[in-house]
Amino acid sequence: MERQVRVLLLDDEPIVGKRLVPALAKLGVETESFTDPEAALRQIAQKDFDIVVTDFRMDKMDGLEVLKRVLQKNPRTKVIIITGYATLEIARQALAIGAFDFIAKPFKPNDLRNIVVKAARALGYKVKDKPEDSSSANGDPDRELSGS
Amino acid sequence: MPVVTLSSDSHPLGREIAVRAATALGYDCVDREILSAVADRHDVPETDLHKALEESPSPFGISSKNHARYLAYIEEATLAVLLKDHVVCSGLAAHLYVRGISHVLKIRILADPQKLAGEISSGRTPSFEKVSALLKRRERFRRRWSLAAYRVDETDPSVYDMVISLTRIDPDEAVQTIVETTGYRKFQPMTYSLKCLKDKALASRVRVALIDRFPDVRVQADGSSVVVQTKALEREKQKKTEVIKKLAGEFPEVAAVEVQILPDIFRKAAESFR
Numbered sequence: 001m002e003r004q005v006r007v008l009l010l011d012d013e014p015i016v017g018k019r020l021v022p023a024l025a026k027l028g029v030e031t032e033s034f035t036d037p038e039a040a041l042r043q044i045a046q047k048d049f050d051i052v053v054t055d056f057r058m059d060k061m062d063g064l065e066v067l068k069r070v071l072q073k074n075p076r077t078k079v080i081i082i083t084g085y086a087t088l089e090i091a092r093q094a095l096a097i098g099a100f101d102f103i104a105k106p107f108k109p110n111d112l113r114n115i116v117v118k119a120a121r122a123l124g125y126k127v128k129d130k131p132e133d134s135s136s137a138n139g140d141p142d143r144e145l146s147g148s
Numbered sequence: 149m150p151v152v153t154l155s156s157d158s159h160p161l162g163r164e165i166a167v168r169a170a171t172a173l174g175y176d177c178v179d180r181e182i183l184s185a186v187a188d189r190h191d192v193p194e195t196d197l198h199k200a201l202e203e204s205p206s207p208f209g210i211s212s213k214n215h216a217r218y219l220a221y222i223e224e225a226t227l228a229v230l231l232k233d234h235v236v237c238s239g240l241a242a243h244l245y246v247r248g249i250s251h252v253l254k255i256r257i258l259a260d261p262q263k264l265a266g267e268i269s270s271g272r273t274p275s276f277e278k279v280s281a282l283l284k285r286r287e288r289f290r291r292r293w294s295l296a297a298y299r300v301d302e303t304d305p306s307v308y309d310m311v312i313s314l315t316r317i318d319p320d321e322a323v324q325t326i327v328e329t330t331g332y333r334k335f336q337p338m339t340y341s342l343k344c345l346k347d348k349a350l351a352s353r354v355r356v357a358l359i360d361r362f363p364d365v366r367v368q369a370d371g372s373s374v375v376v377q378t379k380a381l382e383r384e385k386q387k388k389t390e391v392i393k394k395l396a397g398e399f400p401e402v403a404a405v406e407v408q409i410l411p412d413i414f415r416k417a418a419e420s421f422r
Contacts, residue, residue, distance in 0.1 A: 091338060102340045104340045
């Protein structure tokens with residue numbers, strides 16, 4: 001039986017993980033959320049993740065550094081960068097280093113879900129398009145997610 | 149796949165390279181042929197659309213109002229084509245309005261000066277001094293045109309991802325370089341860059357819907373929200389805001405319209421002298 005897709009979510013703003021973990025859980029993926037990049041990298045060193053979703057601008061480490069370290073550990077991992085400070089230069093740099101996709105905040109949880117589905121399929125997983133249940137205990141699932 | 153915009157100091161040469169690059173990539177090539185459909189759609193003379201791309205507004209040529217209107221029509225049509233992807237675009241000034249989008253590869257082709265001078269002076273081969281003066285004058289003109297139309301200096305190399313001089317590089321090598329560069333990861337489309345292009349396309353459509361009534365209108369889109377900026381006198385504010393909200397709100401993709409009215413200081417001053 002195919003194992004669940006493993007997603008690691010890293011954003012130093014706790015609200016992001018709080019909103020996105022339930023949104024991604026609806027896809028049937030296993031998601032672990034971190035606010036500290038070093039703690040996230042320690043977990044990545046111990047466990048293989050299929051997809052890493054990381055913020056770009058964080059106090060301790062930027063998303064491009066996380067991207068490099070994740071790909072060093074496992075080049076197969078799909079890394080998705082999320083940021084409130086998107087520019088053409090950062091987007092191109094992220095892609096050149098090997099990011100799978102790049103999305104600017106604010107975005108709707110469904111926007112990220114679509115990218116996660118695309119990444120999981122690129123890895124050969126069978127993932128359903130629509131979440132099992134569109135209602136959310138944390139409010140409107142399609143409300144935009146902002147932040148840095 | 150990336151979109152390629154190709155501009156050149158020689159339109160025929162830019163077009164030739166664009167066609168060859170598009171063929172090599174298996175892309176569509178979009179050039180000034182689309183102007184005939186644009187002219188039909190907006191019921192304006194096609195020759196005026198060509199003029200708007202070549203000439204600055206003047207009392208004896210195209211008025212400033214029409215110049216802005218024609219360029220807005222061209223921009224809207226071009227962005228609609230670019231959204232389809234797999235396109236090489238030349239001759240439509242896209243390098244000046246499709247900026248900040250990471251999957252749009254912007255190329256500038258510089259013609260051999262001697263050949264360009266021959267092209268400008270209808271086949272005659274002028275002296276070196278004349279060539280130099282002619283090209284400098286033309287460059288000054290294009291700089292003024294692009295700054296007036298888009299506030300961007302098209303002769304500035306930093307506008308482009310790559311500038312290729314055909315004095316030193318053969319056309320075949322130029323095409324090959326363009327094809328290879330489109331393969332770089334950094335120029336591949338991503339969710340962010342596709343959204344930016346979609347936002348620009350929506351903003352251009354809304355602007356076209358408003359520009360006849362509000363010639364100075366500026367529009368920005370972010371998803372389903374648009375911000376419209378125009379100038380007005382204090383007494384016109386409310387009415388203009390209502391009309392803009394109504395016209396922009398007619399687009400099914402638009403959920404929210406913010407109207408920013410800036411004081412029209414010139415008209416205010418003109419009225420105060422009456």
